[in-house]
Amino acid sequence: MKCSRISARAQHGLGLLGFLLVLTAVGILGMVALKALPSYMEYFSIQSTVNRIAHDSMLQSDADIRAAFDRQMHVDMIKTVQGSDLNVVGGVVAVRYQKTIPLTDTISLLIDFDATSKASQ
Numbered sequence: 001m002k003c004s005r006i007s008a009r010a011q012h013g014l015g016l017l018g019f020l021l022v023l024t025a026v027g028i029l030g031m032v033a034l035k036a037l038p039s040y041m042e043y044f045s046i047q048s049t050v051n052r053i054a055h056d057s058m059l060q061s062d063a064d065i066r067a068a069f070d071r072q073m074h075v076d077m078i079k080t081v082q083g084s085d086l087n088v089v090g091g092v093v094a095v096r097y098q099k100t101i102p103l104t105d106t107i108s109l110l111i112d113f114d115a116t117s118k119a120s121q
Helices: 002-010 016-054 062-075
Strands: 087-089 092-102 108-116
Touching: 016 062, 016 092, 016 108, 062 087
Parallel strands: none
Antiparallel strands: 087 092, 092 108
16 A cells, blocks of 8 residues: 555646646647748748749849849739838848738737848859
């Protein structure tokens, strides 16, 4: 009998309160991730478009680059930035922007994005 009491005391686990705290933390992180995911998907699309346009040898002027971005933004469902927001300097195309994501009525998430073309190799 003594052996079973000792092993019962030695066993420690996650209590109900601890489980609820972990579940709440996971739920909050999941909500933030699900709300931020579309913004990150759009950022990766912008990054890909900026790289593709910067390395297109047919585009010579800044106006050509901006017009090509405007055409591509309709295809890639880009709604946050436009061709006029692009910075074109020395063959490098870049755009910086912020996205505010409402989480609740009083709490928002602000993310700074910086999409810059990679140097050609």
